[in-house]
Amino acid sequence: MSDGPKPPKLEDLDFTELLGPSGPSVKPKPATPEVEGEGLIGEKALKAEGYHVVLARERGTAREGKAVVLVVEDDDDTAALAMRALERGGYAVGRAKDSKETATYLQRLVIPELILLDVELPGIDGFKMLSHLRAHPKLASVAVVMFTSRSSREDVVRGITLGADGYIAKPIAPKTLLEIVNKVLGR
């Protein structure tokens, strides 16, 4: 057993406490599974490349100007590739490696327009982070796109049911990733 520091608990990193109780009051997103039919975004592009699946609800709520995307990804190479694609697409991009860094980013920096969220992360996994984000009054409306190699139907349904706006199965070409983020943000 390692004697190193224990992984942070998202419960201990209460976003309300970190960000303060004020801020826009938004209703949590409805848990609406959209697994088939209308609402699929990027599916055609991914299939053309031989990838599995992407699901998303179009939001059309983006602000004018340079939108901010937070990449929550523990693997450096995967994060670097996503950040390169997004930066070249005109986004301001931040990166967090786990739930603790995510909470710190949201507290000290900026609430992004979109969070690209890996599932297998050290400590708190991406699904649990998503459920906490959706329950938070200031963060519930932030677009979240799951970004993971876990692409079983069960995983996809879980992500969408928890309120994800998209579900990207890795690996994915940078160009396609950018197209999907643009689509989710209505750009």
Added chain:
Amino acid sequence: MPTPRPAIVVKVDPEIADMVPRFLENRSRDVARLREALGRADAEAVRAIGHTLNGVGGGYGFPAISEFGARIEEAGAAQRTDTAAGVVDELADYLERVQVEPGEPS
């Protein structure tokens, strides 16, 4: 004297070509980490490294690395460390032979 094995040429997107050397160096480190994990029969560590390989390879234009990763992940999840070790050897061979050229990924 053994015949040299042929090179495997991979064309990578020029927009990310500058990132590829580091990417490949890290995959060689993954081979070392995998062999360490196999040496201590840590199937979960093998699975996790395979999972990362699976997720990252294709994005850089190396779908073969994703395929190796998926097989390593599957073997690790099933506690089949012997199977994983064979795939790790295949991955190491691939990394020794791969040569990168800028161009349109196939």
